[in-house]
Amino acid sequence: MSAYNFNIAKLGNIVQGTIVSLAKEVVQSYDNNLDILAIVGACYTVRKGLHLLSGCCSLIKHQVFPLLFSNTNTILKYGEWAVVTGGSDGIGKAYAEELARLGVNIILLGRSIQKLQNVSEAIAATYGVKTRIIVADFNKGPEVFPSIKEALVDVDVGILVNNAGMFFDYPACLTEVPEEKSLEIINVNIAAAVMMVYVVLPGMLQRKRGAIINVSSITSWKPVPLMTVYAASKVNLMLHLKQKLIFSSNVSPRLLCCL
Ligand SMILES: NC(=O)c1ccc[n+]([C@@H]2O[C@H](COP(=O)([O-])OP(=O)(O)OC[C@H]3O[C@@H](n4cnc5c(N)ncnc54)[C@H](OP(=O)(O)O)[C@@H]3O)[C@@H](O)[C@H]2O)c1
Numbered sequence: 001m002s003a004y005n006f007n008i009a010k011l012g013n014i015v016q017g018t019i020v021s022l023a024k025e026v027v028q029s030y031d032n033n034l035d036i037l038a039i040v041g042a043c044y045t046v047r048k049g050l051h052l053l054s055g056c057c058s059l060i061k062h063q064v065f066p067l068l069f070s071n072t073n074t075i076l077k078y079g080e081w082a083v084v085t086g087g088s089d090g091i092g093k094a095y096a097e098e099l100a101r102l103g104v105n106i107i108l109l110g111r112s113i114q115k116l117q118n119v120s121e122a123i124a125a126t127y128g129v130k131t132r133i134i135v136a137d138f139n140k141g142p143e144v145f146p147s148i149k150e151a152l153v154d155v156d157v158g159i160l161v162n163n164a165g166m167f168f169d170y171p172a173c174l175t176e177v178p179e180e181k182s183l184e185i186i187n188v189n190i191a192a193a194v195m196m197v198y199v200v201l202p203g204m205l206q207r208k209r210g211a212i213i214n215v216s217s218i219t220s221w222k223p224v225p226l227m228t229v230y231a232a233s234k235v236n237l238m239l240h241l242k243q244k245l246i247f248s249s250n251v252s253p254r255l256l257c258c259l
Pocket residue numbers: 085086087088089090091092109110111112113115136137138139163164165166167188215216217218257258259
């Protein structure tokens with residue numbers, strides 16, 4: 001064997017040994033990584049499982065139990081009256097009708113006196129509960145709330161449905177939405193909902209009972225293109241307001257998301 005051949009063979013052995021030891025290290029570190037990934041995966045699965053379980057419990061508590069054991073006392077435990085903002089139309093009107101069906105007296109709030117009167121009379125005639133109306137335009141800002149407070153003095157408001165809400169004429173980029181429209185959305189969807197909490201919460205705290213339902217939107221879940229201020233109004237107000245209510249009072253806040 002020549003010296004040249006010997007060196008080649010020796011070099012080959014060294015390279016082979018290096019590759020084998022490298023491969024061993026890679027396999028070992030792959031095993032370690034697999035362990036780490038398995039732990040991360042297990043934690044994620046447990047977290048998702050707990051989240052799902054708590055969702056199921058909440059679903060059963062809030063949707064199934066009331067269906068099985070619903071009676072007027074369950075809802076009347078909050079108080080005799082419910083205030084439904086934007087109760088003259090759409091989802092608010094449906095809320096008012098359902099609460100009236102359960103025996104709760106209804107105060108409807110909206111802009112159009114004619115619509116409010118029509119719905120109010122229909123609810124009183126159909127469900128035999130007392131009804132009142134409050135005419136107020138939330139877009140007018142702070143000036144409307146003293147008279148709303150005045151109208152609710154000495155009223156046992158057990159439930160507030162913060163439902164009145166504005167949307168764009170159509171989804172668009174922020175700069176394509178007129179400034180007044182964005183301001184109106186902020187006034188009605190955020191400012192008014194917060195101010196209505198100021199109006200009813202002191203009484204609820206005094207009586208140690210009450211429920212506040214904030215009607216949100218699926219646009220508050222994840223960023224949605226072209227929803228800009230509307231989506232922000234729903235996520236900021238509803239989630240933050242909900243947390244504030246949980247931590248600052250014994251009133252049960254609920255967040256309702258419409259699709
Ligand atoms: N409909 C949907 O598909 C959908 C989806 C997601 C979330 N939502 C949310 O659900 C809620 C109700 O929606 P909706 O579709 O049922 O609404 P809607 O049918 O348009 O009814 C709106 C109600 O709010 C009142 N309102 C509007 N502007 C007001 C203001 N400036 N001051 C006082 N009251 C005012 C209206 O009263 P007047 O008629 O007297 O003005 C009416 O009673 C809103 O918060 C909305 O963001 C709805």
